[in-house]
Amino acid sequence: MLTAENIVAVDPTTAVADALFIRADIALTGDYTGTLYEKFGPLPPIEIPASGKFIVDSDCSFSATLNVTIQGAPVSIPIRGAFFNEGKEYDGLAIDPGVPYSFAQGKRIGQ
Numbered sequence: 001m002l003t004a005e006n007i008v009a010v011d012p013t014t015a016v017a018d019a020l021f022i023r024a025d026i027a028l029t030g031d032y033t034g035t036l037y038e039k040f041g042p043l044p045p046i047e048i049p050a051s052g053k054f055i056v057d058s059d060c061s062f063s064a065t066l067n068v069t070i071q072g073a074p075v076s077i078p079i080r081g082a083f084f085n086e087g088k089e090y091d092g093l094a095i096d097p098g099v100p101y102s103f104a105q106g107k108r109i110g111q
Contacts, residue, residue: 004092008040016041022050030054036068052076060084064092 006018018041024034036050052065059082066077081092 024050026054030056036066056083060087062090062092 002020002022002024004020004022006020008016008018010016019039021037022034023037024032026032030053031051032054033049033051035047037045037047039045048068048070051067054062054064056062061082062080064079064081066079068075068077078095079092080095081090083090
């Protein structure tokens with residue numbers, strides 16, 4: 001289980017707070033499937049299927065994808081970051097300029 005707090009750039013002058021909780025089963029290959037629970041700004045909470053892959057390097061940096069379907073359209077968000085505090089916390093950054101998500105901080109809250 002992971003939590004993430006994120007700031008989403010809606011347009012050049014507006015940013016909205018975003019909070020996520022992801023409960024996932026992660027295989028030894030790094031592939032995962034699960035459920036994303038999200039509260040985005042003033043919108044009602046959502047619960048949607050999520051999948052993707054984590055690749056963790058020996059220096060604790062990682063690359064990941066988060067695959068979800070939003071309003072009927074598949075979205076794949078590439079993320080780069082680093083784990084710290086013995087793998088219990090992370091900082092990540094969405095690296096696709098076409099996706100409005102920016103920076104996330106989070107914690108692993110279960111195994």
